[in-house]
Amino acid sequence: MTSQDTANRTADTGRVWLITGASSGFGRTLTEAALAAGDTVAAAARRPASLGDLAAAHPDRLLPLAVDVTDTARAEAVIAEVVGRFGRIDVLVNNAGRGLIGAVEETSDAELRDLMELHFFGPAALTRAALPYMRARGTGAVVQMSSMGGRLSFPGVGAYSATKFALEGLTEALAGEVAAFGIKALIVEPGSFRTGFAGGAALRQTATVLPAYEDTVGAVRTGLPDSDGRQPGDPVKAAAAILAALDAEHTPLRLALGNDALDAILTHANAARAEARAWECVSRGTDFDA
Known part of the structure; x- marks a missing residue:
């Protein structure tokens, strides 16, 4: 089968996804949900061999890709490979990530920059690379x-x-x-879900630990890893919610997932509004006099 034959078949079998961090957690669950929906997935991971079972089960609709998201110089080549194989890209999911626990004073420049490369510059590069293809077709989602x-x-x-x-x-x-x-943008804001994130190598501690922050950060250092396997969120339901949001006529800009996330976001928003109102006179008193 030629690459064009594959692209033609793909056009008749649903959307084409590129999902980063697809080997575990939300990335793996989203990959499985997209495949179950009849879609095609380019599943990007640093170790794509971990996707062997899915590739064997869906040889025409699952393409494992070796991708290091922080290698932004390869972003255009990664997107071009997906488009060359399947003819288009309908949904880009920037999912690859990891956690870092530590007080601001404990966090080094290197630790902060490494995390920014993974969570910001990498997704920004892939998004820029995918947009021309989506604009040309007048459809797509990030x-x-x-x-x-x-x-x-x-x-x-x-x-x-x-x-x-x-x-x-x-x-x-x-x-x-x-x-x-015709392109949608969706920000997904999960709370605590049983993805393995809190108990695996994806959650790291800062190299520097200062005793001064034991009272404020200490509980997070122990509590977050200890929560692994007991989180209230179901990743399968989260994936279904993401697919439903993408299919909706009016896809939200932000989608909170989990009772803990929604409650915290609403509480935070209410507190921000109350603070703004409390200081309203000061805020409004800083313009030049008419």
């Missing part, structure tokens, strides 16, 4: 896997939240820029 930590933050996760805040800001602007081309 899904940014953020977190409730992309809307609010708390002690111990400042670096992680900073990267997600940046991605959300970029995507909010993107949504307004590409809507006229």
Whole structure:
């Protein structure tokens, strides 16, 4: 079968996805959900061999790709490979990521920059590379896997939240820029889900640990890893919710997932509104006098 034959077959079998971080967690679950829906997935991972079972079960609709998201110089080549194989790209899911626990003072420049490369510059490069193909077809979707930590933050996760805040800001602007081309942008903000994230190598601690922050960060250092396997969120239901949001006539810009995420986001929004009102007179008193 030629590459054009594959592209023609793909055109009749649903959407074409590129999902990063597809070997585990939300990436794996989304890959499985897309395949179950009859779609085709280019599943990007640093170790694509871990996707062997899915590739064997869906040889025509699952393409494992060896991709390091932080290698932004390869972003255009990765997108071109997907388009060359399947004829198009309908949904880009920037999912690859990891956690970092540590106080701001404990976080080194290198740790912060590494996380920003993974959560911000990598997704930005892939998004830029995919947009020309989506604009040419007048359709497409960019899904940014953020977190409730992309809307609010708390002690111990400042670096992680900073990267997600940046991605959300970029995507909010993107949504307004590409809507006229028929392209959707969806920011997903999960709470605590049983993805293995909290208990695996994807969750790291800062190299520096200062005793001064034991009272504020110590509980996060132990509590987050200890929560693994007991989180309330079901990744399968999360994947179904993402697919439903993409299929909706009016796809939301932000989709909170989980009771914990929604409650925290609403509480944070209410507190921000109350604070703004409390300081309203000061805020409004800083313009030049008429």
